Structure formats: structure tokens, C-alpha cells
Amino acid sequence: xxxxxxxxxxxxxxxxxxxxxxxxxxxxxxxxxxxxxxxxxxxxxxxxxxxxxxxxxxxxxxxxxxxxxxxxxxxxxxxxxxxxxxxxxxxxxxxxxxxxxxxxxxxxxxxxxxxxxxxxxxxxxxxxxxxxxxxxxxxxxxxxxxxxxxxxxxxxxxxxxxxxxxxxxxxxxxxxxxxxxxxxxxxxxxxxxxxxxxxxxxxxxxxxxxxxxxxxxxxxxxxxxxxxxxxxxxxxxxxxxxxxxxxxxxxxxxxxxxxxxxxxxxxxxxxxxxxxxxxxxxxxxxxxxxxxxxxxxxxxxxxxxxxxxxxxxxxxxxxx
Amino acid sequence: xxxxxxxxxxxxxxxxxxxxxxxxxxxxxxxxxxxxxxxxxxxxxxxxxxxxxxxxxxxxxxxxxxxxxxxxxxxxxxxxxxxxxxxxxxxxxxxxxxxxxxxxxxxxxxxxxxxxxxxxxxxxxxxxxxxxxxxxxxxxxxxxxxxxxxxxxxxxxxxxxxxxxxxxxxxxxxxxxxxxxxxxxxxxxxxxxxxxxxxxxxxxxxxxxxxxxxxxxxxxxxxxxxxxxxxxxxxxxxxxxxxxxxxxxxxxxxxxxxxxxxxxxxxxxxxxxxxxxxxxxxxxxxxxxxxxxxxxxxxxxxx
Numbered sequence: 001x002x003x004x005x006x007x008x009x010x011x012x013x014x015x016x017x018x019x020x021x022x023x024x025x026x027x028x029x030x031x032x033x034x035x036x037x038x039x040x041x042x043x044x045x046x047x048x049x050x051x052x053x054x055x056x057x058x059x060x061x062x063x064x065x066x067x068x069x070x071x072x073x074x075x076x077x078x079x080x081x082x083x084x085x086x087x088x089x090x091x092x093x094x095x096x097x098x099x100x101x102x103x104x105x106x107x108x109x110x111x112x113x114x115x116x117x118x119x120x121x122x123x124x125x126x127x128x129x130x131x132x133x134x135x136x137x138x139x140x141x142x143x144x145x146x147x148x149x150x151x152x153x154x155x156x157x158x159x160x161x162x163x164x165x166x167x168x169x170x171x172x173x174x175x176x177x178x179x180x181x182x183x184x185x186x187x188x189x190x191x192x193x194x195x196x197x198x199x200x201x202x203x204x205x206x207x208x209x210x211x212x213x214x215x216x217x218x219x220x221x222x223x224x225x226x227x228x229x230x231x232x233x234x235x236x237x238x239x240x241x242x243x244x245x246x247x248x249x250x251x252x253x254x255x256x257x258x259x260x261x262x263x264x265x266x267x268x269x270x271x272x273x274x275x276x277x278x279x280x281x282x283x284x285x286x287x288x289x290x291x292x293x294x295x296x297x298x299x300x301x302x303x304x305x306x307x308x309x310x311x312x313x314x315x316x317x318x319x320x
Numbered sequence: 321x322x323x324x325x326x327x328x329x330x331x332x333x334x335x336x337x338x339x340x341x342x343x344x345x346x347x348x349x350x351x352x353x354x355x356x357x358x359x360x361x362x363x364x365x366x367x368x369x370x371x372x373x374x375x376x377x378x379x380x381x382x383x384x385x386x387x388x389x390x391x392x393x394x395x396x397x398x399x400x401x402x403x404x405x406x407x408x409x410x411x412x413x414x415x416x417x418x419x420x421x422x423x424x425x426x427x428x429x430x431x432x433x434x435x436x437x438x439x440x441x442x443x444x445x446x447x448x449x450x451x452x453x454x455x456x457x458x459x460x461x462x463x464x465x466x467x468x469x470x471x472x473x474x475x476x477x478x479x480x481x482x483x484x485x486x487x488x489x490x491x492x493x494x495x496x497x498x499x500x501x502x503x504x505x506x507x508x509x510x511x512x513x514x515x516x517x518x519x520x521x522x523x524x525x526x527x528x529x530x531x532x533x534x535x536x537x538x539x540x541x542x543x544x545x546x547x548x549x550x551x552x553x554x555x556x557x558x559x560x561x562x563x564x565x566x567x568x569x570x571x572x573x574x575x576x577x578x579x580x581x582x583x584x585x586x587x588x589x590x591x592x593x594x595x596x597x598x599x600x601x602x603x604x605x606x607x608x609x610x611x612x613x614x615x616x617x618x619x620x621x622x623x
Contacts, residue, residue, distance in 0.1 A: 011461075018465035026481060138361070138615040139608045142553040146564050146578075147600045147607075150585050154593040165589055246467075254470030257561045261585060271473055272565060275480045283477065287469060294468040 004306055012295050019291045020072070023284055024065045027055050039278070051081075055280050068284070077285040082277045088285040091270065096252075096289060099266040102167070103251045105182050106189040107244070114194045115240060118201025119228075122209060122236075134202065137195025146257030149188045153261070157184055167262035185262050189251070200243050205236035238309050245301020249294025253286070355620045362616035368609030372602075375420045376427040383417040387575045397592050409584060409595035419602050421575035426606070429490050429569070430555040436494025437501050437555075438548045444498065445505025446532050446540075450513055460506070463499035471496045471554075472561055479567050486569035493558050497551050504547045508540040542621040549614035553607055560603045577603045 035052040036043070043051070056064040071077055077088035121133040157165045162180070169181040208214060209232060217227045252267055259269035271286035273279075356362050375382050384405070385391045390412030391404060400407040406415040444463075448456040466474070475492050482488045512518060513536065521531045562568070563578025570576060572583075577599040584595035 014461050015465050015468060018462055019468060022465060026477060135361070138611050141611060142550075142557045143604055143607050144557050144560050144564070144578075146561060146581065147603050150581055150588070150596050150600045151604075153585065153588045154597055158588055158591065158593070249468060250470045254472050256472060256476070257564055260565070268473070272476060275476050287473060287477065290473060291465075291469050298468070 001306065005303065008299060008302055008306075012299050015295055016292070019288070019295075020068055021065065023287060024061060024068055027057060027280070028061055028064075051278070051280075072288065077288075078281040080282050081279040082282070083279075088281050091282060092267075092285045092289050095265060095267045095270040095286070098168075098264065099252050099268070101178070102182060102185060102189075102255075102264065102266055103248070105179065106186045106193075106251065109186055110190050110193050110197065111244070113190065114197035115201050115237070117194065117198035118240075119205055119236075121198060121202040122205035125206065130202075133195070133198055137199040140191060140195045143192055144257055145188050145192055145255055146261050148191045149185070149258050149261040152184050152188060156187075165262070167259075167264035185258055185264060188258055189255075193247070197240060197243060201236065201240045204239045205232060208232045208236040211235075234308055238305050241301050241304050241308070245298045246294075248297035249290055252293045253290030352620045352623065355623055356616060359616040359619065361612040361619075365609045365612030365616065368605050369613065372423045372427060372606050372609070375423040377424075379417075379421045379424065382420045383414075385414040385417045387413060387417040387421040388573055389413065397587075397595075400594050406598045407594035409580075410587065410592075415595050415598050418575040418580060419577070419598050422577045422580065422599060422602060423606075425486070425568070425570060425574070425576055426556060426559050426563075426578075426603075429486060429493075429559050430552060432490045433493035433497065433555045433559075434548060434552045436491070437497030437551060438544065440494075441498045441501025442505050442544055444502040445507075446509050446537065448502070449506035449509025450528065450532050450536065452510075456506075460503075463502055466496070466499045467503070472558055475558055475562060476565065476567070479562060484567040484569055489559065489562060489567065489569045493555055496558075497555065501544075501547055501551060505540065505544060508543040509536055512536045512539055546614060546618045546621065549610065549617055553610040553614060556603070556607050556610060 035048055035055055035057060039048050039051045052058050056067060059067070075089060077092070080086045080088055080091055083091070117133050121130040124130050152163075153165060157163045163184050164181045167181050167185045169178045173181070214227060214231050217231045222230070253271060254268060255266065256268035256272045258264070259266045260272070267286060267290060271283060271290070274282035274286055379387075390396065391408055391414050394403045394408050394412060396408055396410050396412035398404065398408045398412075400415075404414050404416060406419065409415055409418070444459065448459050471493075474496055475489075478492045478496075479489055482492070509532075518531060518535060521535050526535075560578040563576050564582045566572075566579070566582065568574070568576045568579045570579075572579070580599040581596055581603075584592070584599075588596055
């Protein structure tokens with residue numbers, strides 16, 4: 001286990017390094033002068049110079065990269081370009097806090113519902129219930145969140161007063177009011193993710209149910225719930241954990257459409273606004289944050305899997 | 321090599337075996353196709369996609385008014401029914417005709433991006449999975465790093481940097497989907513490369529290129545097809561979201577589903593729901609159609 005953890009940590013460091021290189025490279029390989037494109041064709045030379053400097057394009061690529069690395073390790077991501085005097089870190093942390101609220105609430109609803117859905121589908125395999133869960137899962141995956149969000153606005157938010165058209169509660173709202181405002185975005189996440197997670201849980205649960213150790217457990221006279229708790233779940237939830245790990249980065253930073261449609265100040269929207277207003281330092285900070293969240297989430301998922309299933313520890317040493 | 325009687329016999333037997341193998345493979349394919357064409361998911365998916373392809377090819381055949389001009393005699397924000405099927409938007413344009421015309425841009429861009437990703441992703445996956453070694457290690461780490469940032473975020477950054485034109489959007493999505501396809505193909509290639517027939521080919525002294533292209537690839541074609549159809553769904557997802565964010569690759573007045581939702585959803589609170597709902601449903605049905613097709617192909621190949 002110790003060797004596994006060390007190897008896995010090294011892997012994360014390598015991934016982070018490559019992400020830093022990619023972030024440095026993008027403005028450098030863009031055609032033409034990205035500074036001019038960002039500042040606009042009619043920008044004054046001073047503004048152009050300021051943009052060039054904020055992009056770091058007046059330095060060599062290597063210098064840009066070392067600057068970025070020191071920035072990351074000192075947690076000093078510079079100042080926002082559109083809001084001078086405000087540090088990128090303070091803007092990022094506010095959005096990160098908002099995104100965390102949304103993601104935690106969403107997962108608290110989505111995970112139990114989807115996992116139970118998958119277990120039920122596997123247990124009642126080939127019944128109508130199974131077919132409904134599987135087909136819903138197929139149909140709804142990769143639906144854009146803004147599409148589902150827009151339909152919920154029309155179907156729920158406008159006719160029913162209880163649901164809110166925006167997700168951001170007024171300042172000083174109580175915890176319950178916050179939950180009320182977040183309800184429709186969370187329903188949207190549930191719609192998009194339910195089928196995906198339920199299907200994966202179903203597939204691995206069926207494999208686990210059909211395996212010899214489960215049959216042995218049943219033959220030893222254990223009850224169904226005991227077999228599920230002690231033998232099936234431990235194995236069948238491994239892929240589910242892995243999927244949640246890989247999707248966490250997306251949940252934090254990829255839901256631009258959802259955050260826009262419900263006017264929610266999360267990380268995705270912050271990054272979109274940063275791009276839209278050509279706030280490069282803020283953009284860099286946002287993308288880095290999302291990448292680091294993904295890195296930590298997949299790391300956590302892999303460690304949990306290794307703890308749940310010792311065989312998984314081997315696969316990394318063999319370089320799967 | 322001299323031709324001895326035994327030699328002729330083994331050669332003959334080998335070609336016999338090969339003929340049998342080809343025949344059974346053909347039969348399997350035929351059976352898979354039969355299953356596929358009878359699967360309800362595939363039929364529904366085909367009908368949905370067929371309708372949108374028809375709108376994409378000949379929108380003039382299905383539309384009722386000019387999608388970019390206001391409908392004469394009908395005021396803006398007229399609900400569905402009064403002179404139009406799906407109502408008019410805030411500029412008095414016919415929502416139905418805009419939805420019909422909105423199929424073309426997404427039906428060109430999504431398959432184009434998917435083809436780019438499929439080509440390079442498959443090549444990369446085959447080569448890294450077969451040769452492995454340190455090159456594979458490095459490429460896999462880079463792909464992993466790209467996959468660690470949500471594709472939609474990278475797409476926003478790249479499209480903004482390079483300019484929101486249709487070729488840039490297609491190229492960006494094509495590029496961003498390479499890692500996912502490469503990873504799937506690599507895993508399939510790794511598994512195939514362990515099998516005896518590959519070892520046998522290596523023993524015969526076949527060139528690596530031949531083994532990859534003629535031995536391994538035909539056996540993982542199914543995986544590639546399924547992965548590509550799934551990616552097509554995500555390409556539609558990404559394109560629609562980019563358009564929703566204003567990165568459509570066309571003019572702001574051009575009919576475009578994602579853009580139309582973006583321009584109209586704020587009026588939903590004023591009960592003007594039709595200019596939002598119909599383009600949103602168009603995106604939704606197209607994605608669902610592609611998903612159903614992908615799933616039925618997957619099922620047919622697995623059987």
C-alpha cells in the first residue's frame with residue numbers, strides 16, 4: 001500500500017507539471033498577437049503593453065513557466081486584470097466556496113439516488129424497472145446542463161413559486177433558504193448524472209452478484225442484505241467511486257451553462273467571465289484551481305479504490 | 321522455400337481455416353446488423369436523427385418563414401398557434417423555422433470534430449497501446465493532463481484565443497476529444513496485444529505496422545465505433561454549450577439552437593417560454609437520438 005501511495009502521488013505531481021506547461025503554452029502558440037486580440041484593435045500602446053505584460057509574453061517561455069510555478073507554490077496568483085487591486089486568489093476562493101456548496105449539495109442528492117437506482121436495477125434485472133433506469137440513463141447522458149436547466153425554468157421555476165429562477169440567494173439568507181435556491185440546479189445535476197452513475201453501479205453490481213464469492217456467501221446461508229453489505233457493495237462500488245473522482249473536476253469547473261442560466265457565481269462562470277473580459281490572471285487562476293481539484297479528486301478516488309479492492313493496487317505498478 | 325507435398329497441404333489447410341474464419345466473421349457481422357436494425361433504441365434514434373439530418377440538408381423544404389426576418393402580420397412574442405406553429409421570438413421571427421434552420425451548423429460541426437478526434441485518437445491509441453514503453457508513458461501522462469481540465473473550459477479558452485470561427489471550433493473540439501478516444505483505443509489495444517494471435521504474428525516476423533493495422537485494428541473496430549458515437553453526443557453537447565456562451569462561429573442573428581436559448585431564456589420569467597423551449601428540445605432530442613444509437617450499436621456488438 002505504501003508503495004502504491006508513493007507512486008500515485010508522483011503521478012499526480014507529473015500531471016500537475018504538464019498542466020502548468022499547457023497553461024503556459026496556450027497564449028504562446030496562439031496565432032497573431034494574443035495581447036492585441038484581447039486588448040482590441042484600437043487599444044492604446046500603453047494598454048497593449050500592459051496586456052502583453054500580464055500575459056507574461058514579454059518574457060521567454062521558460063521564464064513564464066518558472067514564474068507560474070513560484071506563483072502556485074506561494075499561492076500568489078497575482079491581481080485581477082479587470083478589477084485592479086483585487087487578488088486573483090480572493091476571487092477564486094469566493095467562487096470556489098460557491099461551487100463547493102453546489103457540488104456538495106448535488107452529490108448528497110445524486111449519489112444515494114443514483115447508487116440505489118443502480119443497485120435496484122441490478123437486483124431486479126430485466127424487469128420493467130431495470131429497463132426504465134437503464135434507458136433513462138442512456139437517453140439523458142451528455143445532455144447539456146443549460147438545456148435541462150432551461151426546461152426546468154419553464155416547467156418548475158415559473159409556474160411553482162417555491163422554486164427560484166436564480167440560484168444565488170440574497171445576502172444573509174438562512175441555510176434552508178440557500179438550499180431552496182439551489183434546488184433547481186441540483187435537480188439539473190441529478191438529471192444529467194443519475195443515469196450515468198446508476199448504469200455504472202448496475203453493471204458492476206451484476207458482475208459482483210454473478211461472481212463465485214457471492215454465490216459462496218449465499219450458500220453459507222447469509223441473508224441477502226448481509227451478502228450485499230459484506231460482499232457485493234465492496235466490489236460493485238469501485239467503478240462508481242472512480243467515476244465520481246473523474247467527474248468532480250467537471251462538477252466544479254465545467255458547469256458554465258448551468259451557472260449562467262441560474263445566475264450562480266461558481267467557478268465555471270468565473271472562468272467564463274475571465275475569458276470574456278480577457279482577464280488572463282484570473283483565467284489562469286481559475287483553470288489551475290479546477291485542474292488541482294481534479295487531481296486531488298482522482299487521487300482520493302484511487303486511494304479509496306485501493307483500500308476497497310487490493311487488486312487495484314497492482315494495476316498502477318504494472319502501469320495500466 | 322521448396323514446395324513439398326506436406327507444405328502444400330498446410331498452406332491449403334491454412335487458407336481453408338482463413339476462409340472459414342472470414343465466413344464466420346461475416347456471419348457474425350450479419351447477425352449483429354440484424355439485431356441492430358430490430359432494436360427499438362436504434363429505430364427511434366434513427367428517426368430522430370433522420371429528421372434533423374433532413375432539416376440540415378434541406379431546411380427550405382421544412383421551414384415556413386424566413387428564419388432571419390420577422391413574420392409579416394404577426395407581432396413579436398406571439399405564442400404558438402396564432403399564425404405560427406411554435407410562436408415568434410422577441411424580434412418577431414418564426415421559432416419553428418429558426419429551429420429547422422438551426423440543425424445545419426451543429427450537424428456539420430459535430431461530425432467533423434468527431435471524425436478528426438476519431439482519426440488521431442485511434443492512431444495514437446493503437447501505437448501507444450502496441451509499443452508501450454517510455455513514449456507511451458509520456459503521451460499517456462499528457463493525455464491524462466488534458467483530460468483533467470473539463471473539455472468545455474479548455475474549449476472556451478482555446479476558441480477565445482484563436483477566434484470564434486467555425487473551423488477553429490471544429491478543430492478545438494476535435495483536438496480536445498483525442499485523449500478520450502486514444503485512452504479507450506489504447507486500453508483495447510493493450511488487451512488485444514496480449515492475445516496469442518498477435519504473438520503468432522510477431523513470431524512469423526510480420527512488420528509492426530501490419531500487425532497493428534491488419535491484425536489488431538479489425539478486432540477493435542467495434543470499440544472504436546462505440547466510442548466515436550458516444551463522442552458524437554459529447555461533441556453536440558460541447559458545441560451547443562459553446563454556442564450558448566456566445567461562441568457559435570456564426571453571426572448573432574444566424575439560427576443556432578444554443579445561441580437562441582441564450583438569447584431568449586431571460587424572458588421565461590415573463591412567461592415567453594417558446595423561443596427557449598423549442599431550441600432546447602431540439603438539442604435535447606438530437607443528443608438523445610445519438611445516445612440511443614450509440615447504445616444500440618454497443619448492445620449489438622456485445623451480443
